[in-house]
Amino acid sequence: MAKEKTREERLFSAAVLRRSFALQDDQYREGFKFVYEGVLRDLGLEDADVEAFLAEHLAEVDAAIGRRGRKA
Numbered sequence: 001m002a003k004e005k006t007r008e009e010r011l012f013s014a015a016v017l018r019r020s021f022a023l024q025d026d027q028y029r030e031g032f033k034f035v036y037e038g039v040l041r042d043l044g045l046e047d048a049d050v051e052a053f054l055a056e057h058l059a060e061v062d063a064a065i066g067r068r069g070r071k072a
Helices: 007-022 026-043 047-064
Strands: none
Touching: 007 026, 007 047, 026 047
């Protein structure tokens, strides 16, 4: 059985997903909304939680998606 993720790990995962889609073209907006809302529900998180996490951890999230040293 897999180890349950910590809240910090769940927030990081959701933040990576949110940031990845935010950097894409608007054509993916509807698909993102559907996927993201499901991920939030499954992880037991709110969008405001992810926004707050991103505000504090943007550099780490960007590094995880390969955007080192780039502006938001």
